[in-house]
Amino acid sequence: MNRKGIHIVFEGPEAVGKSTQIVKLQEFLEGLGYTVVRTREPGVAGLGEKLRELLLDTEIYIAPRAEALMMAADRAQNVDVEILPALAQGSVVLSDRHVPSSLVYQGVVRGLGVQEVKSLSGFACNGHVPDIVLCFDLQDDLAKSRAKDSPDRMEREGEEFHQQVRDAYRSLSEEFKWSVVDANGSEDQVFERIKDLISPLLVDDSGQ
Numbered sequence: 001m002n003r004k005g006i007h008i009v010f011e012g013p014e015a016v017g018k019s020t021q022i023v024k025l026q027e028f029l030e031g032l033g034y035t036v037v038r039t040r041e042p043g044v045a046g047l048g049e050k051l052r053e054l055l056l057d058t059e060i061y062i063a064p065r066a067e068a069l070m071m072a073a074d075r076a077q078n079v080d081v082e083i084l085p086a087l088a089q090g091s092v093v094l095s096d097r098h099v100p101s102s103l104v105y106q107g108v109v110r111g112l113g114v115q116e117v118k119s120l121s122g123f124a125c126n127g128h129v130p131d132i133v134l135c136f137d138l139q140d141d142l143a144k145s146r147a148k149d150s151p152d153r154m155e156r157e158g159e160e161f162h163q164q165v166r167d168a169y170r171s172l173s174e175e176f177k178w179s180v181v182d183a184n185g186s187e188d189q190v191f192e193r194i195k196d197l198i199s200p201l202l203v204d205d206s207g208q
Contacts, residue, residue, distance in 0.1 A: 003034070005087030006201050007128075009098040012136030013166045015143050016183045017190060021136075022094050024191050025198075029092050032202070037086040040096040042074040044082050051077075064110035068117055071102050076124040084128065099125065100133055100169075100178060108168040109161060131201055134194060135173040138183040140166060 008025070010018040026036045043052030051074045054060070055067065062070070075098070086093050099121040107117035143166065144159070173180050179197045183190055 003090040003203055005090050006092045007083060007087060007095065007130040007132075008092065008198060008201075009095045009100070009130045009133045010136070011097060011100045011133055011169070011178065012181075012183070013138070013143055013162060013169055016136040016138040017187070018096060018136055020187060021181075021191060021194060022096055024187070025194060026094060028191075028195070035089070035091040036094060037082065037091045038094045038096070039078055039082045041078060041098060041101065042071060044074075044078045046081075047077045048074050064106060064112055067110065068102060068106040068112055068120060071106065072120050072124040075099070075102070075121060076126075079125050079128050095130070098130060098133070100135065100172065100176070103172055103176075104165055104168040108172070109164045114172070132198060133176075133178040134181050134197060135169055135178040136181045136183040137170065137173075142184065 010022055012018055022038060026038060029036050041048075042055045043049050051070055055062065055070055055074075078095075083093050083095070099118075102117050102121050103114050106112050107114040140163065143162075172178070181190065181193055181197065
């Protein structure tokens with residue numbers, strides 16, 4: 001079956017259930033006969049893994065502009081080495097974070113400017129744009145209650161930082177027309193909402 005590649009991005013603040021839903025969607029799509037490739041930012045094989053170690057290291061300080069540039073370098077590698085080749089083969093690419101994360105974390109919360117970070121990410125992606133961005137939105141109190149026991153450098157930022165992140169996602173999702181996923185409720189309920197959002201991107205068995 002000849003299928004066009006599809007790029008689906010999972011976005012949102014920490015602890016909103018993205019990782020769980022990526023696995024569920026991969027299993028669902030593979031059951032339909034799709035080849036699925038999963039990526040994450042930061043951190044694809046090789047260069048990306050090295051950058052991930054640095055970006056999430058709790059022992060070092062990274063200036064906001066340096067952080068933005070490192071994320072852009074990781075993204076450029078991810079798009080060139082992982083995403084575009086998979087799409088060319090007709091695969092579905094499921095990305096755990098992409099450009100929206102930089103717009104939120106570096107553009108808004110770090111104060112570098114959304115348009116500035118958007119331009120940097122556009123250069124890194126060389127014009128590539130995903131087919132859909134799924135932006136998870138969870139009640140603030142539930143997101144707070146899911147904090148990890150061993151947080152990385154980003155996750156251990158204070159609650160004010162993470163509230164700014166949640167607020168920025170809500171604001172930018174409207175501005176950039178990201179598809180908002182209500183992440184409240186059971187895993188199955190959330191997954192049904194995801195299926196509804198991505199169904200227009202899927203083809204039938206005839207490849208149409």
